Amino acid sequence: MKKVNLTCIECPIGCDITVEIDGEKVLSVQGNACQRGKLYVSNEVVCPVRVLTTTVKTQNGKMLPVKSNKPIKKADIFVAMEKINGVVAKTPIKIGERVIADIFDGVDIIACADVE
Amino acid sequence: MKVYDVVIIGGGPAGLAAAVSAYDSGAESVLILERDDVLGGILNQCIHNGFGLTRFKESMTGPEYADRFIKEVRKRNIEVKLKTTVLDLCEDKTVTAINEREGVFFVRGKAVILAMGCRERSRGALNVAGTRVAGVYSAGTAQKYVNVKGFLPGKNVVILGSGDIGLIMARRMTLEGAKVHAVCEIMPHSSGLKRNIVQCLNDFDIPLYLNHTITRIDGDARVTGVQISKVDQNKKPILGSEFYIPCDTVLFSVGLIPENELSKNAGVELSPKTKGAVVYQNRETSISGIFACGNVLQVHDLVDFVSEEAELAGKSASEYARRGDREKDCVNCIAKDKITYVLPQKIDKNQSGNVTLFFRANGVYKNCRVVVENDGQEVLSLKKRVVVPGEMERVILTEKIIKALNGDLTLKIVE
Ligand SMILES: Cc1cc2nc3c(=O)[nH]c(=O)nc-3n(C[C@H](O)[C@H](O)[C@H](O)COP(=O)(O)OP(=O)(O)OC[C@H]3O[C@@H](n4cnc5c(N)ncnc54)[C@H](O)[C@@H]3O)c2cc1C
Ligand code: SF4
Numbered sequence: 001m002k003k004v005n006l007t008c009i010e011c012p013i014g015c016d017i018t019v020e021i022d023g024e025k026v027l028s029v030q031g032n033a034c035q036r037g038k039l040y041v042s043n044e045v046v047c048p049v050r051v052l053t054t055t056v057k058t059q060n061g062k063m064l065p066v067k068s069n070k071p072i073k074k075a076d077i078f079v080a081m082e083k084i085n086g087v088v089a090k091t092p093i094k095i096g097e098r099v100i101a102d103i104f105d106g107v108d109i110i111a112c113a114d115v116e
Numbered sequence: 117m118k119v120y121d122v123v124i125i126g127g128g129p130a131g132l133a134a135a136v137s138a139y140d141s142g143a144e145s146v147l148i149l150e151r152d153d154v155l156g157g158i159l160n161q162c163i164h165n166g167f168g169l170t171r172f173k174e175s176m177t178g179p180e181y182a183d184r185f186i187k188e189v190r191k192r193n194i195e196v197k198l199k200t201t202v203l204d205l206c207e208d209k210t211v212t213a214i215n216e217r218e219g220v221f222f223v224r225g226k227a228v229i230l231a232m233g234c235r236e237r238s239r240g241a242l243n244v245a246g247t248r249v250a251g252v253y254s255a256g257t258a259q260k261y262v263n264v265k266g267f268l269p270g271k272n273v274v275i276l277g278s279g280d281i282g283l284i285m286a287r288r289m290t291l292e293g294a295k296v297h298a299v300c301e302i303m304p305h306s307s308g309l310k311r312n313i314v315q316c317l318n319d320f321d322i323p324l325y326l327n328h329t330i331t332r333i334d335g336d337a338r339v340t341g342v343q344i345s346k347v348d349q350n351k352k353p354i355l356g357s358e359f360y361i362p363c364d365t366v367l368f369s370v371g372l373i374p375e376n377e378l379s380k381n382a383g384v385e386l387s388p389k390t391k392g393a394v395v396y397q398n399r400e401t402s403i404s405g406i407f408a409c410g411n412v413l414q415v416h417d418l419v420d421f422v423s424e425e426a427e428l429a430g431k432s433a434s435e436y437a438r439r440g441d442r443e444k445d446c447v448n449c450i451a452k453d454k455i456t457y458v459l460p461q462k463i464d465k466n467q468s469g470n471v472t473l474f475f476r477a478n479g480v481y482k483n484c485r486v487v488v489e490n491d492g493q494e495v496l497s498l499k500k501r502v503v504v505p506g507e508m509e510r511v512i513l514t515e516k517i518i519k520a521l522n523g524d525l526t527l528k529i530v531e
Contacts, residue, residue: 014310065163113179
């Protein structure tokens with residue numbers, strides 16, 4: 001059994017949370033002001049994940065802000081960046097439209113703005 | 117000269133929310149003047165997520181948050197002039213502006229809303245030794261290069277200042293293939309949010325040097341390296357503590373100041389503390405009919421609160437356009453012990469409704485009370501687990517308290 005101290009990144013408050021774990025099993029969670037914090041640390045001790053936000057080039061030369069529609073494994077982030085930087089998005093494109101389908105296990109990269 | 121009910125200077129989140137709110141509360145002609153070629157202000161370059169958690173209960177990127185408001189503006193009969201820079205504002209609410217189609221032109225607002233946002237403090241304000249070489253940028257400028265223009269301003273980076281923009285750029289440049297060697301912070305604590313320390317620095321093993329500053333920048337045509345020193349309690353560099361990091365880029369992330377040149381020209385009274393206008397609870401400035409909201413008024417940490425403040429200013433401006441000036445019965449709100457500033461700085465007792473006082477603490481205080489006093493008596497006291505300078509706090513005064521006020525009101529923190 002061991003104790004891990006983590007800072008929740010789900011909102012600007014940034015609660016300091018203490019998690020007791022036994023291997024991959026979470027025994028107790030303390031210090032979180034809400035349930036999102038509990039979910040965050042439970043993931044964080046097993047397999048940290050992050051929503052990735054970046055940009056892609058578009059056909060008309062403008063940069064398009066994009067994000068992963070679900071969190072991806074922290075360890076996969078640089079691989080994802082390489083794939084995204086190899087893509088040129090078709091225009092026009094609307095906010096929410098898919099730019100890259102299924103970059104990892106069912107995660108899509110989607111547009112965060114409209115580009116003409 | 118064309119006269120509008122409400123003219124809004126700046127089309128960032130503050131200007132957008134103010135426009136929608138002014139229109140919805142009855143203003144018949146609303147005009148937004150924006151110097152950029154798109155609406156959305158600084159949000160267009162803030163491609164990271166974390167916006168909108170309070171307002172929309174979801175984590176959005178800056179452009180997504182802006183898009184919600186831009187679409188609301190487009191749904192209404194609100195006039196927008198892009199690529200239009202406001203050059204001057206007069207006390208009589210005449211606005212001088214310029215664009216390619218119309219040249220220099222004038223419009224008048226029955227009410228005018230200031231929503232010009234803020235700009236970054238420059239290196240000049242910091243006094244770092246060294247020649248003026250290429251490769252030194254403010255963090256916000258670098259953010260615009262990477263996120264909007266699509267090029268990386270350098271490969272080996274050192275960042276001075278641990279404000280949120282600097283932290284976010286440390287991650288952003290790392291993702292795009294640069295190596296960020298260090299973030300130096302002269303204070304013993306970071307001025308950025310804890311979540312940004314975790315997800316922008318710790319995630320990528322970027323070292324944060326607290327109590328450290330850059331004491332020299334080397335290079336002829338381009339930066340070649342920086343000297344970093346530890347500082348003592350008085351923020352003076354400690355001799356012998358220097359170390360050297362070779363790099364080609366230095367980013368400064370040392371805070372924001374409201375962009376108030378236009379306000380000054382018009383004669384709007386500014387607060388030395390916030391560097392923004394002195395306002396009443398309806399966000400009216402010292403010049404009747406001129407209102408202010410968003411980062412031009414006070415530097416906000418969260419865009420959600422910018423929108424909230426702008427909606428208040430928009431509603432007030434539309435009321436003013438309809439009814440004109442009304443007599444005020446004014447009391448001052450004064451920041452006392454452990455408080456940097458309070459906003460609004462003035463309360464008009466003739467206005468109805470509750471008043472929310474926003475304030476910032478001047479240090480970290482645990483298990484304290486926020487106390488509002490008037491006429492030698494405590495009118496309100498609020499327990500707080502912790503207050504920090506990085507987060508704007510608020511207390512709500514009910515209409516009943518306001519009506520009973522006798523003279524100025526003070527706000528303080530008691531430990
Ligand atoms: C880098 C950065 C990261 C941030 N991260 C977060 C975050 O993660 N979460 C969060 O909630 N908030 C964040 N914020 C805060 C939030 O984005 C700002 O508080 C908000 O954008 C301020 O809105 P505004 O409309 O007052 O100013 P701005 O967005 O700056 O808009 C002002 C507009 O006025 C225009 N303007 C100025 N002068 C003139 C003139 N003379 N004539 C015509 N137009 C003019 C400008 O072009 C601009 O479009 C961040 C801010 C920055 C700078
Ligand atoms: S636990 Fe809840 S309140 Fe605390 S930082 Fe996480 S999301 Fe925010």
